[in-house]
Amino acid sequence: MRKWCLSEVTLKHIREQGLAEVAVLPIGACEPHGLHLPYGADTYEAVAVAERACALAYKRGAKVMLLPAIPYGVDSNLLSFPMTIHVKQETLNKIVSDIVFSLERHGVYKLVLLNGHGGNDFAGGLRDLYGQTKVWVFLINWWQVGKDKLGEIFEEVGDHAGEMETSVCMAIVPQLVHLEDADDGGVRPFRFEALKKGWAWTTRPWERLTKNSGHGNPSKATAEKGERYLNLVAERIADFLTSLSQTPIDDWFPFEHL
Numbered sequence: 001m002r003k004w005c006l007s008e009v010t011l012k013h014i015r016e017q018g019l020a021e022v023a024v025l026p027i028g029a030c031e032p033h034g035l036h037l038p039y040g041a042d043t044y045e046a047v048a049v050a051e052r053a054c055a056l057a058y059k060r061g062a063k064v065m066l067l068p069a070i071p072y073g074v075d076s077n078l079l080s081f082p083m084t085i086h087v088k089q090e091t092l093n094k095i096v097s098d099i100v101f102s103l104e105r106h107g108v109y110k111l112v113l114l115n116g117h118g119g120n121d122f123a124g125g126l127r128d129l130y131g132q133t134k135v136w137v138f139l140i141n142w143w144q145v146g147k148d149k150l151g152e153i154f155e156e157v158g159d160h161a162g163e164m165e166t167s168v169c170m171a172i173v174p175q176l177v178h179l180e181d182a183d184d185g186g187v188r189p190f191r192f193e194a195l196k197k198g199w200a201w202t203t204r205p206w207e208r209l210t211k212n213s214g215h216g217n218p219s220k221a222t223a224e225k226g227e228r229y230l231n232l233v234a235e236r237i238a239d240f241l242t243s244l245s246q247t248p249i250d251d252w253f254p255f256e257h258l
């Protein structure tokens, strides 16, 4: 039994151990990842990062509890690929809000969303939730946690199913990676300068953008690179969980006392 994993512990254990200070909720997606990674990649990754971070934080005395993951994400722009499952952001926000109110009822007032899918965007929903609950919700997109070190670890980081994501999957679910099937992850550039520069945004239909849903060349991916990045990310998140666990919610939370 991993004492920080809600799916594995018992009522007896919870009664003896007491409630967690911080709950962690991984959120993934169900979508194709090029020709070589599984549909569940985003969920496997978010769960693996959450498990590593919670295990480390727990070892350091943090009262953390990993909640069961949400395995679906916002995927309207990948629905042209077979068996993509799209769940609206509105629906995800409702699930998150229901989980928040359950936690509040139990007296768990800190929740960290560990998002594993770029199409999920919880910021608006969390702003709407502010003021309606005592629970403080934090949002982490795990792949961005170590972005200052990406260039040291990877030759061509890539985006969806590229070198970084493929390396991470090779580290956590090597039996589900089929690098021999991968294409080069080439994508079609935008037609407009504003979109190329990034100051204008639009949703990207991935059947137009990509060849087979992959974005970025995975050919240089290795399990060792994935392990390095995972360790870095898990360490940083574990530090955050530990200080969250130790910090009481007072009038100035989450800011410094001046």
Ligand SMILES: [Zn+2]
Residues within 6 Å of the ligand: 033, 041, 042, 116, 117, 160, 161, 165
């Ligand atoms: Zn992914």
